[in-house]
Structure formats: structure tokens, C-alpha cells
């Protein structure tokens with residue numbers, strides 16, 4: 521049995537960065553694996569590694585686990601008895617909130633955008649197994665989801681409950697601290713292996729993951745530059761969100777380190793749009809599996825990795841650079857029939 525995972529008991533509490541409350545959802549210490557054949561397939565001649573946050577220890581893994589280690593701890597500290605969050609029908613974040621919330625003994629409500637009949641399977645299966653209460657809303661406008669989450673929280677408060685609303689993607693300064701953690705953990709792994717990496721590449725959606733990594737780099741004052749691949753056509757607005765979240769995390773951590781503006785590097789990798797598979801991202805799923813036995817997801821990691829050959833071709837990343845790819849998970853979506861079809 522792994523430390524901190526006593527069967528049948530609530531997750532262990534431990535002290536996180538700067539003494540912040542943190543739960544142990546088994547997200548710390550994910551493997552760092554060399555994947556040379558995959559690196560070569562991407563056009564890299566230098567060392568290529570994958571940081572396996574798809575193996576983070578809850579549900580089917582994924583990046584939200586590290587954020588939720590801090591955010592759910594904060595909910596418990598504040599006396600919450602219900603978690604509410606929102607996202608797309610196949611939201612990995614919503615699903616991991618359902619799983620982590622259940623493990624922490626909390627009721628979980630998910631406000632999901634879209635039509636469940638068009639997007640069956642995948643994360644929805646896990647949401648159901650975790651006994652999350654699902655509320656579907658038409659359309660996919662974020663402000664509608666946020667308003668519905670707030671309305672639900674109000675209803676629950678009237679019933680005497682103590683809801684805690686987690687914003688989209690748990691991309692708050694506190695959630696992002698989970699990725700400052702991850703950056704420092706990665707540096708330790710690279711140091712132990714005697715590797716100096718040039719780049720850390722991640723998919724970027726709501727911005728918290730990249731923000732935390734950038735904050736971690738500012739804290740360490742060294743380490744690979746962080747390159748985010750925007751999978752949602754967030755553009756300049758997303759860059760501002762990442763910068764603001766990184767600054768917010770550093771403030772929360774009591775650090776006066778600053779994030780230089782050119783440390784927030786974002787490139788477009790969305791293809792036709794958020795959640796839509798395109799030829800290069802489809803081919804990436806197949807070629808990562810062939811080259812390295814690595815499963816990528818259809819919405820985030822396949823798009824982020826598919827951006828690499830172009831970045832190398834354009835000289836943005838030198839072919840001989842040492843690159844770490846952060847595998848942020850999302851694998852349950854592979855088992856949603858609509859994505860299974862699109863990837864075939």
C-alpha cells in the first residue's frame with residue numbers, strides 16, 4: 521500500500537507549499553520517463569521525456585488531481601459539505617472533482633454544458649460511478665455555467681448546506697499552487713537524473729496548470745522554460761489569465777518573485793476549435809501509441825504534442841533541445857463514443 525492511502529479512510533492531510541493545507545490524492549511523485557523514439561518521431565534529436573501526470577493517483581489520473589489536493593483541502597478547512605463545479609459534458613476537471621470529492625466524503629454537484637446524448641460514455645461513466653449529481657445546461661457559454669453554479673449554491677445554502685464552488689478547471693491561484701509543486705518536483709527528478717531540460721511543454725485550457733508551472737519556475741529561479749499549447753483558442757486573453765494566476769499563486773505563497781512577461785509562452789494548437797479532433801491530432805494519438813505505447817487524449821494532450829513538430833520546424837524549439845512533455849491526462853474521453861469515432 522502506498523503511504524497516505526489507508527483503505528476506507530479520508531485522504532491524509534499534509535502541509536503543502538508555504539504551509540498551505542493539502543490533501544494527499546496520490547498526485548505527488550508521478551514518473552518522469554524517457555521516450556526517445558517518440559522524441560525522434562516528433563523531430564527532436566535531443567532527449568525527450570514525459571512527466572506522467574496521467575498517472576496522478578485518483579480516478580483515471582490527470583492534472584486536476586494536483587490542483588484539487590489544495591482546493592478540496594481548502595473546502596474542508598472552511599467547513600464545506602458540498603462541492604460544486606462546472607465544465608463541458610466530458611470535462612476531466614468535473615470528473616476528477618466528482619472522484620476526489622467522493623474520496624473526501626463530500627457530496628459533489630456538476631454543472632455540465634452540452635447534450636449528454638451526443639457525448640455519452642467516457643468521463644460521464646465515472647461521474648456516475650462517483651455518485652455526482654449532474655445538472656445539464658444547454659450551450660457552452662462559460663458565464664451561463666458559472667451563473668448556474670452560483671444559483672445551485674444559493675439553493676443549497678437555503679437548505680442549510682455549506683457549498684464550496686470551484687471555478688472552471690480549478691484554475692484559481694490556490695489550484696495553480698498544485699502545479700508550482702509539480703514544477704519543483706520535476707526539477708528534483710531532473711537534477712537526480714543529471715538532466716538539464718530546456719523546455720517543459722503542456723496543454724493549456726483554463727490556464728491554471730501553466731500558471732502554476734510558471735510560478736514554480738519563478739520560485740526556483742531556474743529550470744526549463746514553460747511552453748503552453750492553447751487548445752481552446754484563448755489567445756491573448758488566455759495569456760493574461762495565465763500571467764494573473766501565476767502572480768496570484770506567488771502572492772499566496774508569500775513570494776516576492778515576479779514572472780517576467782516573456783515567461784508566459786503560449787502557442788495556438790486548438791485546430792478547428794476546443795474539443796474538436798483534426799487530422800494532426802488524430803495522427804498524434806496513433807503515432808504516440810506506436811512509438812512509445814503512450815495513450816494521449818483527444819482534447820488536450822494529443823493537440824499539445826501535435827504542436828511539437830511545427831515548433832521544431834520553425835526553430836522555436838531547437839531540434840537538439842531537451843524537452844519534457846507534461847502528460848496532463850484526460851484519457852477517459854477516449855471512451856466516449858463520439859471521440860472514439862473521431863479518432864478512428
Ligand SMILES: Cc1ncc(COP(=O)(O)O)c(C=O)c1O
Pocket residue numbers: 582583612613689691723724725726727728729730817820821848849850851
Ligand atoms: C487532460 C487535460 N489537460 C490539460 C488541461 C488544461 O489545464 P488547465 O485548464 O489548467 O489549463 C485540462 C483541463 O482543462 C485537462 O483536462
